[in-house]
Amino acid sequence: MRPYAWYLFFGFWATVLPVAMELSVPRLLQFVIDDGIRPREMDMILLGAFWMFVAAMIGALSTLGQGYCRAVVSQGLALDIRHALFRHIQALSFANLDQMQTGQLMTRVSSDVDVVRMFSSAGLALLLRVLLMIVGSMIMLLLTDWQLSLIMFVVAGVSGIFIRYLMLKATRLFTMVQQKLGALNTLVQENLAGIQVVKAFVRGRFEIDQFSESNLDYRERNIEVGQLMAIAMPILQVLTNVGTVAVLWFGGASVIGDRLTIGELIAFNNYLMTGMGPLLFLGNLLMMSARAEASAERVMEVLDTKPALKIARNPHKASRRGGLSGGPMRVGFENVSFHYSRHNGGKSDGANGVSGDDVLHGISFGAEPGQQIALLGATGSGKSTLVNLISRFYDVSGGSVRVDGVDARDWDPADLRANIGMVMQESILFSGSVRENIAYGAPSATLADVIAAARAAQAHNFITEMPRGYDSVVEAGGANLSGGQKQRIAIARALLIKPGILIFDDSTSAVDMETEYRIQAALEQLAARATTFIIAQRITSVIRADQILVLDHGRIAARGRHQDLLHSSEIYREIYESQLGEVARANGRE
Secondary structure (H helix, E strand, O other): OHHHHHHHHHHHHHHHHHHHHHHHHHHHHHHHHHHHHOOOOHHHHHHHHHHHHHHHHHHHHHHHHHHHHHHHHHHHHHHHHHHHHHHHHHHOOHHHHOOOOHHHHHHHHHHHHHHHHHHHHHHHHHHHHHHHHHHHHHHHHHHHOHHHHHHHHHHHHHHHHHHHHHHHHHHHHHHHHHHHHHHHHHHHHHHHHOHHHHHHOOOHHHHHHHHHHHHHHHHHHHHHHHHHHHHHHHHHHHHHHHHHHHHHHHHHHHHHOOOOOHHHHHHHHHHHHHHHHHHHHHHHHHHHHHHHHHHHHHHHHHHOOOOOOOOOOOOEOOOOOOOOOOOOOOEEEEEEEEEOOHHHOOOOOOOOOOOOOEEEEEEEEEEOOOOEEEEEEOOOOOHHHHHHHHOOOOOOOEEEEEEOOEEHHHEOHHHHHHOEEEEOOOOOOOOEEHHHHHOOOOOOOOHHHHHHHHHHOOOHHHHHOOOOHHHOEEOHHHOOOOHHHHHHHHHHHHHHOOOOEEEEEOOOOOOOHHHHHHHHHHHHHOOOOOEEEEEOOOHHHOOOOOEEEEEEOOEEEEEEOHHHHHHHOHHHHHHHHHHHHHHHHHHHHO
16 A cells, blocks of 8 residues: 555545544534523524534545545555566466466455455445544543443443454455355366366266355355344444443433533433444444455465575576577486475376376486477376476476576576477467467567468468458457467467477377478478477377487486387387388388
8 A cells, every 4th residue: 555655644634534523513512502502592503503514514525535535545456456466476487376276366366356445445444434433432422421431431342342253253254255256266267168078078067066066155155254244233233222221311310410411411422322333334344354354365375475486696698589699509408307296286297196206207318409309208208397397387306407508497587488489288379369379479570570480380371361361360269260270370479489499299289290291391491590399199290300209107218310219119119100000010120
């Protein structure tokens, strides 16, 4: 709230002033009764009425200013928190994000922030007003008659103990409510992301049942909150009415005994109601405060999460894309081991399936500038994990990965990744035009550069056949494109930035053999510009590689060129023969 200090300052006084005006009204009413009505002095009645009108106008104008300050602070606060959350999430590493569910993050960025905004908008100002009214009323009660005011102190004390109990219970309940909402959002997000699988396996009824169960659980927690609030109001009302009855009883006796005037009793009763009325609201406001506290804690859990990747004190930076030389970069693995630690959510590459155990063991090899390195192996052998270490999505557990002779941990992560063009297993596209998606990594690229990258990725022809060519709209997630088209746009996106390292993680699996061959031919022409890593399931994708690494359970089982591995590696030969049949076996025997 620090950036809004002036608004808070003026908002505070715009809250105090109406309370002061409201507290002056019972005293003015006492003046009108005792000095105007009883002695029948019209001038005193008019004077009192005039000042009551002035107090009402000052209070109204101050409240208007308070509302403006409140809106600026609450909306600005929500804006800043959402920005801070989104920036921080962008700064978190994969090791952090592995343990965070997407639905939970969405709930914190949207629902939790909105709860905090609502409290900072209405709740905070009302809470301040209520507390000022209660404290101010107590002071005015003491000034009017200290003996009768003891009743108010007893009632306020009992109410305070009860409200404290409500706060403790409500904070726990609201935390549970927001957790259940996050779980519900996660379920919806996962279902929408995998809707094709749900329909393909006719699991709609199962998903509906799961959602119904989660939705019911969310409802039950909200009912518990409603029950708590339903109990609070009647109890506070009983306490308030008991106080009012006691004041009328003892106050009436004091008037009869000439210890109090009628005006003093009426003023006292008004101050009592002015103090006890907000006490009824205080229960609801403190419940709102408890909910905001629970949401704020959930927001701070994210903001307090420190990125798992440690940035070097003086990180290495490349002067431009493609390393210091502007060309292909050397990559070296030196006795690298890696495991997904348990606090990272127990994620496993599948090499052993046990959280905390190594999924890569003793990996050592060098990729010279301009070389094409192919990674081959069964699912879960550690191929994707290996290339993720080059981009420093994770840090190695042992050994080192060196890029242009510099340990990846000594690079500035953003600068290192700016020199790497990566095509993921899943082709992620964003809402926008085809051109914007291809130029995602280089927004200032010219249309000619975009077209050149699309041609190399064999995407130009189908793009020009689209209604608006490169300006054609790509729907969310590329829903209006085929799998092969999405892959080719993703490849063009990586080629456009002209990186020193290119990584293709099974990125041609959805294209036909002829298109794949043309992409491979284009990549060979780019060999002088980038060191290339290719993960592929098709043996035809790796045959021309300068070096083929065969991974098995996180280890390099064999390495070499195609012809060498046909004779030296049983695993490679089995993969080759399983894909190319009798012709492959005949060639293998030769």
